[in-house]
Amino acid sequence: MTVASQVKQSLASLKSIHASLQGLALKSIDEKSQRTFHETMLVTEEIIEDLKMRIGKLEKEEPQYEGF
Numbered sequence: 458m459t460v461a462s463q464v465k466q467s468l469a470s471l472k473s474i475h476a477s478l479q480g481l482a483l484k485s486i487d488e489k490s491q492r493t494f495h496e497t498m499l500v501t502e503e504i505i506e507d508l509k510m511r512i513g514k515l516e517k518e519e520p521q522y523e524g525f
Contacts, residue, residue, distance in 0.1 A: 461515045468508045475501040 475498055482494035 461512065461519065464508060464512055464515065468505065468512065471501055471505055471508065475505065 478494050478498040478501065482491050482498060485491045485494060
């Protein structure tokens with residue numbers, strides 16, 4: 458498995474985690490839990506953006522990885 462495909466797989470996993478956190482934040486009754494899920498969701502958004510930028514760099518530096 459190439460580095461680019463591993464990073465893309467990590468991105469897909471993180472997006473799934475983000476969606477789960479979003480659902481938990483909406484379903485949670487306890488305000489503290491809601492806040493914790495929401496804050497964690499915001500952190501995952503930052504990491505998702507970082508990974509997207511890294512994938513762009515990988516594809517630019519190594520055109521053979523584009524679209525994997």
